[in-house]
Amino acid sequence: MRMRWKMMAMASAAALAAATPIAAEAPQAQRVQAITAQERAQGQQANAEIVREYGGVYDGPQVAYVKRVGQRVATQSGLATTPGAFTITVLDSPVDNAFATPGGYVYVTRGLLALMNDEAELAAVLGHEVAHVAARHSRSRQNTATRNTLLGALGQAIVGAVAGNSGFGSLLSRGIGAGAQLATLGYSRGQETEADTLGVGYLARTGYDPVALSTMLESLAAQNQLSQAIAGQTRALPAWASTHPEPGARVARARSEATRIRATGTARGRDAHLAAVDGLLYGDDPAQGAILGQRFVHPALRIGFTVPQGYTMANSPQAVTIVGGGGQAQFATLPYSGNRETYVRGVLQSVAGANARLPAYQLQSTTVNGIPAAQATIRAASGNTPVDVTVVALTPSATRAYHFVTVTPAGRGVAPFASTIQSFRTITAAEAGEVRARYVRVVPVGARDTVQTLAARMAFPDRQLERFLTLNGLSANERLTPGTRVKIVTH
16 A cells, blocks of 8 residues: 655655745744753653554655655744754544644644645645644643543544543543643634734745635635535534634635735645645545444454444544544454453543542443443543443454443433444445545546546545545636646545
8 A cells, every 4th residue: 555656746846945935025933932852852752642543654655745844834933943853744544633742743644635735735734733832832721721531632522521520530531641632632712813823924934825824724614514514414523623713714814814914925836745645545544444424344353333324433543433412432442351341341441540440330231233242331520510431342252342432411321322332243245345445646637527527536425526626625616727637536
């Protein structure tokens, strides 16, 4: 699954970096405290856990391109003048996300990289995240933001749902490590606005078109709407900018700021970016299982389950996160010794913490589609609100076990996720064969091509036109110019 690198991507990118004039009227960098040794140590300590939570480091040929763009725009922040002071990482995750941590560590997922349509948009995203670090926003957010929960780095969808101040609830708040907490704690609206303003300035001083931030935000808003429509609901799992200020107002504000500074740089770097993302893995990696509509299927493990319409799922190497029905859940696996009671207790202990004292609970034995299972529910607290935390362990073999952990309002138990749990089963070879890797392919527009004909080439069973338009930042009535290049997704 190694992608081919096209040398013209590096050549074009290098030419862009060398030839782009610095905007004469771009705002000058404000005095910023340089990265301290303590911040660098903090970022380095968090790095390993962040990489683990987000599926590891993506090692495709796009990495060199992203690193060059990221380091170039990051030096405009005043945190450091040497590009090598910034560590730019592409994460092997289909989730649309980007963030930076103290110490000059900057991250972007391959999912968000695929959504971008030019180099300036990549610079805009990375510059925005570096701006948070330059403004030291993490200091205040660590003191005021609610910590993530046991459901991992994607847990912003459920912040506050289980992490309470007493007993088991307070222990759940420590289920996610400090590294991912550092990366995913939310910023205030004021901080987001400040980071947008600083990021637009970085773009201008680097010679990129400062309007790129607003066009990237428009693409993110369109992707979020598409995700909601696919899930059959009006609320989707958080992506980059999903907890930021209202999208429409934010796009307008970013465009206004780009106009206000009267920057002369107009570089977009579309050709370099398209050459770089051609062949990029898109969506789930089949080796980690895949979400197919409302189904989760893992071809290697030969298992699968289905969530109701309106529920959302997000897949990571550690777990599948499920949100819906007024509750939250996680599907995962741990080592299994052959004893379901021991396994259930181990899951509860792993959630609570190694040294935590578990409250009393009753273990119930059952079966799911002929698979032996056991479950236990514990009453916890979310602040002053009681919640039910349930573990359901399923053992399809003597050596393998899986489990759902659900968090629901007190008295509901596992009810919001009963149909999901009851749908768990082993799958056939044919079902496993449905899961195939998808890749971004950059293709030229033919003389007779329309958005409809190109959308028909998208390797999806539904919403092909919407997916194509969103991926390319196009409108439904867009007239394409023959010879220009666009992105499609194929097997």
